[in-house]
Amino acid sequence: MNRKNGFWTFCFAFIPGGGQMYQGYMKRGLSLMSMFMFVIFLSAFLGMGLLSLMLPVIWAYSFFDTFNIHSQTPEQAAQNPDDYLIDVSGLMGENGRRLLSRRHKLIGWGLVVLGVYALYANFVRPALWNAVYAYDLTWLQWLLDSLSTLVVAVLLVVLGVYLLKGGPARQNPDEDYTAFKGGEEQ
Known part of the structure; x- marks a missing residue:
């Protein structure tokens, strides 16, 4: 895994899931983006503004996870493969x-x-x-x-x-x- 540019990592980290995708973790990034958008959809559709309190939690997790991925050694990256955060087939x-x-x-x-x-x-x-x-x-x-x-x-x-x-x-x-x-x- 080649190391990505620190400036672009920082920029993409502000987008939930964007930093993970920039680092090559597409499934993890898609999971975070989907969760973020789903919470927005649910809070707007149900008219429950309290539900939007989950957004900063998802954003912060995404932001710091980007830098955890960025700082991984090649051995750690091999042990931490890209996968969805929520395994739907496993839930079912x-x-x-x-x-x-x-x-x-x-x-x-x-x-x-x-x-x-x-x-x-x-x-x-x-x-x-x-x-x-x-x-x-x-x-x-x-x-x-x-x-x-x-x-x-x-x-x-x-x-x-x-x-x-x-x-x-x-x-x-x-x-x-x-x-x-x-x-x-x-």
Whole structure:
């Protein structure tokens, strides 16, 4: 690994993930950029400004990680290969892969929800805003302003209750098992 220019390393370090990419760690840089942009998207989409408090943490990690990579010896660089910071396949695990391979309906419902949201955002919502302005419907204005946050909040509560209940009841395979006690000779 050849050493990169210190001035350009410093300049690129200010861009989350940019310094890693300049150093040749493309996967790590892409991970950091994606995390940074995802936090911006979520905080804007959900209207939760508190979520943006994660941005300085991601930025600082990216900034200092750039200089840690820059100061590595060739032996350390060989031991620290480029990889994504979050391994999605590892998060899903074998059960997640099996679920997706058997349950295509899950993907289908996700696409339906995204399609319905796109239709709402691009066609229904503008028409409703026209009604708000034409008829001075303040209650509809309030509903339109907070609908996305309301939907996400309800989904989070439903998911939390589902997880607290433990999901669907599973039958223990050991309950249906009777041990052989041996036959008695008569």
